[in-house]
Amino acid sequence: MEAKKNINGNDNRQNSSVIIVIRNLMALVVMLALGLLASCGGGSSAMADLDIPADDAKAVDYTMAPSLDEVLADREASSSWYVATSDAAYIDGIDYLFQLLTDGNGQYQFKMMVTNNSSQARHITYNSTKRADFSIVKNGQELYRWSEGRFFGFVFETRTLSPYQTFEYKADWNGRDRHGNPISGNVMANGFHTSVSNPASLGQVAYLNGKVS
Numbered sequence: 758m759e760a761k762k763n764i765n766g767n768d769n770r771q772n773s774s775v776i777i778v779i780r781n782l783m784a785l786v787v788m789l790a791l792g793l794l795a796s797c798g799g800g801s802s803a804m805a806d807l808d809i810p811a812d813d814a815k816a817v818d819y820t821m822a823p824s825l826d827e828v829l830a831d832r833e834a835s836s837s838w839y840v841a842t843s844d845a846a847y848i849d850g851i852d853y854l855f856q857l858l859t860d861g862n863g864q865y866q867f868k869m870m871v872t873n874n875s876s877q878a879r880h881i882t883y884n885s886t887k888r889a890d891f892s893i894v895k896n897g898q899e900l901y902r903w904s905e906g907r908f909f910g911f912v913f914e915t916r917t918l919s920p921y922q923t924f925e926y927k928a929d930w931n932g933r934d935r936h937g938n939p940i941s942g943n944v945m946a947n948g949f950h951t952s953v954s955n956p957a958s959l960g961q962v963a964y965l966n967g968k969v970s
Contacts, residue, residue, distance in 0.1 A: 837860070838858050838859065838860050838866070839861070840856050840858055841857045841858065841859045841865070841964070842856070842857050842946050842961040842962060842963035843856040843857070843961060844948070844959035844960055844961040845959070846957055846959055847874075848957060849955070850873065850875035850877070850879065851871060851872065851873055851874070851875075851879060851918070851955060852870075852871075852872040853870070853871055853872075853950060853957045853959060854868075854869070854870040854872070854959075855867075855868070855869050855946075855947075855948030855959035855960070856868045857946040857948075857963050859932075861966065862968050862970070863931065863969040863970035864929070864931070864932075865929070865930040865931070865932055866927055866928070866929050866930065867889075867891035867903060867927065867928045867929075867930060867948060868925065868926070868927050868948075869888075869889040869891075869925070869926045869927075869948045869949075869950055869959075870923055870924070870925050871918065871923065871924040871925075871926075871950055871955075871957075872921070872922070872923040872924075873918040873919065873920055873921060873922050873923075876920050877920065878918065878919050878920060879917070880915050880916070880917055880918075881915065881916050881917075881918055881924075881952050881955050882914070882915045882916075882952060882954040883913070883914050883915075883916070883951065883952050883953065884911065884912075884913050884953045885909045885910060885912065885951075886909045886910045886914075887909040887951050888924070888926045888950075888951060889928075889948065889949060889950055889951055890903055890904045890948075890949040890951055891903040891904075891928055891930070891946075891947060891948050891949070892946075892947045892949075893934070893940060893944050893945070893946055894945040894947065895940065895942065895943075895944045900934040900940055900944070901930070901933070901934050901935055901940070903928045903930065905935060915954075931969055931970045932965065932967075932968060932969040932970060939968070939969045940965050940967070941966060941967030942964070942965060942967075943962055943963070943965075944962070944965055945960050945962055946962075946963040947959065947960035948960065
């Protein structure tokens with residue numbers, strides 16, 4: 758009987774040890790599961806706040822455009838020239854590009870570029886020494902024309918525009934109308950190629966800040 762009791766005692770102790778080990782393993786599994794759940798829950802919360810993937814959020818932040826006020830402030834604080842407006846046309850193998858440039862502080866420059874984008878030479882005829890002209894129109898009224906009051910000789914001349922060559926015509930402007938008053942607000946800036954054989958008229962809206970020189 759004593760031997761049998763010892764055997765039963767050993768079995769009970771072994772069973773208790775197994776139960777303890779199982780409980781410890783279960784506790785460890787529960788702790789790991791809770792940790793994993795907490796980690797997943799945190800990621801889901803961050804995604805819900807952004808409502809877009811993390812990579813997309815970076816892209817949105819990177820490509821955010823400044824406001825118009827910021828752009829205008831940067832331009833006016835800068836001493837460099839920039840394009841206030843431009844227009845382009847392609848006619849019979851010739852590219853025309855008109856630009857109105859400004860430094861933002863009352864100095865302007867009109868520019869007309871005539872480029873032969875073909876492999877054949879082009880012959881351009883003018884009937885005066887005026888090659889280009891420029892104007893500013895507001896509310897349908899012409900306030901300024903560059904050629905007004907200037908003298909140009911009346912003579913026929915044919916110029917050869919070689920393949921991929923550019924003729925560039927420029928004129929400075931002080932931002933004032935024909936009476937010397939500052940021009941401000943939205944206007945239509947126009948550029949004209951005054952050739953009798955290859956005429957072109959280009960124009961686009963520009964904003965003038967009212968500063969003059």
